[in-house]
Amino acid sequence: MKNIVIGTAGHIDHGKTTLIKALTGRETDTLAEEKRRGISINLGFTYFDLPSNKRVGIVDVPGHEKFIKNMLAGASGIDIVLLVVACDEGVMPQTVEHLDILTFLNVKKGIIVLTKCDTVDDEFLELAKEDIEQKVRGTFLENADIIEVDSISKRGIDNLVNKIDEMSEDLEDNNRDLPARLNIDRVFSVNGFGTVITGTLLEGKISIDDDLVIYPKKLATKIRSVQVHGESVNEAYAGQRTAINISNAKVEEIQRGDVLAAKNSLEESMMLDTKVSLVNHSNKTLKHWDRLRLYHGSREIFCRAVPLNTDTIESGQSGYVQLRLEESIVAKKGDKFVLRTYSPMETIGGGIIIDASPKKHKRFDNELIEILKLKEKGELKDIIEEYLKINLNKYMTIKDTMSYSGESELNIKEAIDKLVLEKKVVIINNIYIHVSKYGKFKEDTIKILSSYHKKYRLRKGMLKEEFRSKLEPKFKIKDIDTLLSYMENEKIIKVDNNVVSLYDFEVVFNDKQKEIKLDIEKKLREDDVLPILSIENICENNHYYSEVLESMIGNSVEKLDDIHVMDKKIYESVKEELVNYLIQNKEITLGEYRDLINSNRKNCMIILENFDRKKVTKREDNKRILF
Incomplete structure (x- = not known):
């Protein structure tokens, strides 16, 4: 309806x-x-x-x-x-x-x-x-x-x-798919209910118990009740005049001009890029640094005008103008506004917001004007690409892009899909990055790993967490996993367990290192009991031994803790033996395990604690069970 x-x-x-x-x-x-x-x-x-x-x-x-x-x-x-x-x-x-x-x-x-x-x-x-x-x-x-x-x-x-x-009958349906947004035009208190705000719901819907935010103060509030035309309802939809009873906000904290909206759906700004048109029945002009009154939504804000492609906008003409505001605003691309002179007050023009959160611009920049033309009239996918291009070091989500463009989630996803097909955008889980940023990630990855391989020639590669901290600490590990899978498909890198290396990198031993490798393997297999040795005992402060042993860890050597190592085949064998025992007997004590593998108490404790950390076993009192 x-x-x-x-x-x-x-x-x-x-x-x-x-x-x-x-x-x-x-x-x-x-x-x-x-x-x-x-x-x-x-x-x-x-x-x-x-x-x-x-x-x-x-x-x-x-x-x-x-x-x-x-x-x-x-x-x-x-x-x-x-x-x-x-x-x-x-x-x-x-x-x-x-x-x-x-x-x-x-x-x-x-x-x-x-x-x-x-x-x-x-x-x-x-x-x-x-x-x-x-x-x-x-x-x-x-x-x-x-x-x-x-x-x-x-x-x-x-x-x-x-x-x-x-x-x-001919009115267009209001867009309910966008995050909720309501310009507040009245605020008052009702005995027994508390704070009530009213306004026309511009976008989305508002339901009882929704958690919303009042901008620009970013007051978190919960919807207690909703009325449309004096009748209580569970939900209000875009296009309806609405009265809303809210909690956690006092009347004196809210004023006409504030905006009730979904969390993280709006961004504060002190500037707006706009296309301004002046009325044609006035002798008023718009010049650089004119002080004006900006009317957006239900708010009035003082601002200064900075025409970007001309010295003066004459009556009846249009031009690109950056408005420098005296207070912060929350707005969206595509929003309309009105301009009045500071004094005496007279409506001289208005226009449309092209960018609701721009950087400060220099005047008469031809490249900038072309970008503004694109933002004003271009396809949604072109607008999104430009948005991602100028925010390379920020990682934009669907909500950020919806807030910037003023478009629905469905339209944004369709535009992003086109950009992905055109190889202009890369999706990393729930964030969008421009292909130029992805290219920079690839360049940095090659530099980071090349430097690492040069420094540690016998290491298989860099631990994934260390790589994440060097490439992009803002990423979660799942984001790094997605990024690495893209680069692995392009044969730039390879990932083995938790270790990242360049695709063509291989550990190569010289004759001396081969001898050391054989000696370490011999030491780890010659003990008649369970051959668990300390790194210090194996290397004896010999740098070459340390380097070779480190390259063997994860391949032929298993590192049990920060101090001890053992032969990987023997490690897998005793692990399998313990798992089979627990399948049949359900639990085992330290003493029983010592008898099972015919080793000493110290070695058994080291290896059982390793199994606990790797979630092979779980300790309950003085016994171990399968995890």
Whole structure:
């Protein structure tokens, strides 16, 4: 079922609040000052049902120029706008400014509602309609229906409701596949419940007991209850006006403009790369370092403008601009925003976020401009590739990529699959790396292992954990395993048990080393008892013996602990003998094992402790059982 949010827009005293009361039977001006002054100051929220039984949320915004900030907070998430124009006054300054704002926020559907129609004659009514048609020419409302109403007598209200119902059939479904995101436009406390926030759920869904985060303060909170249009529900979906009771956050810790979203789904930034367009009916220009008011979601932030490809953006023109913010923001690529001058406050333009977490740029960089063009219009896979390319030392997950691109998980995975086929991206478990980073891993691997083999010519290779610490300590061992398997398939390296070496590396003994090897093997087999010897006894502080013995460990020699070694074949034999004994007898004591292998107590203790560490056996009291 589609979730529909309607918003009003228009000049002060043109009848927006009265129109909503005629549609819903409810009053949205609730503040004492609003009732006293007869104007809307804050946002008002209510709902009504269409003839098709669809329930519609409705946002009433203030029309006075002093409260444009409040109007902007409510305009985010609107599906259909009712541009309200009083027929006795026609299009006024705030009508035009509201229309500009709605255009920059990418509202695509609307109805022009001509109010107070019972106060003028038919001739004046036609003049008003002609004026409106002229003023909306070139905007998204150019071909919009003009519905004549009188909210007091209810003239035309049924016609308006039917038109809304008809238009609601063509609305695009909101994306529920993205992580939850809600721009907070109100926060208050309810006795017995605690903190409540409201807003339009832009993306995803929110359920009772969800663990979410309030950005930018990163307050961890849990959802206690959810209401949609005054009714308690288990879940709210993208496109619905929602009131949410949260825990672990106080009212004074939250403000309008904060964002409730899934954990790790948003990233704070002090800069935004944007494509800015200026209104064409003003003499305002945008110059380097102009101080502006940025309106994003339900938030206002002061910022400085840095045009990147021109000195000045003129009225009616567009350009790439980096906005340097005075406070941190959480935003996504593709988000829309509005810009107003610092003082006097006037809407001069708006645009779209191309990169929500960029680096600081130099101006007039042709390569940068081409990258921004790609990010603005390129295919998703090209945008993701560029994102990974400029974050080579960060390891991006599906959530990072969704947060950056604003796309669903399904679309991201399809784009990544294309990049993998094109050999532009490598997937290492749950992280994505650009192929150039993978190439750097291969180069570094060859350098690390070449240096190791040169230093330790008789060692089979480097232990995997040591290799991980030298190549990329941020990786978990499972990530290194995946990376090594890629390089092993390319015959760059080989892995034997826990040892990594270059693919073509082999240990080669000279004649002297061969003699030493034979002597060590002889020592490990000549003891009539169980031949367990210390490394010190075998090598006798001889460097050459130490080097050869180390190369034999893991092949013909088994290292039992930090001190003792034994012949590997004998080791495997006594291990098999013990396992067979335990299969039949279930348990064995140290004394019984000493008799079984005809050795001394010390040797038996050394080898049993080795079996315990390798999980062949397990000690219970003074006995061993199979692990």
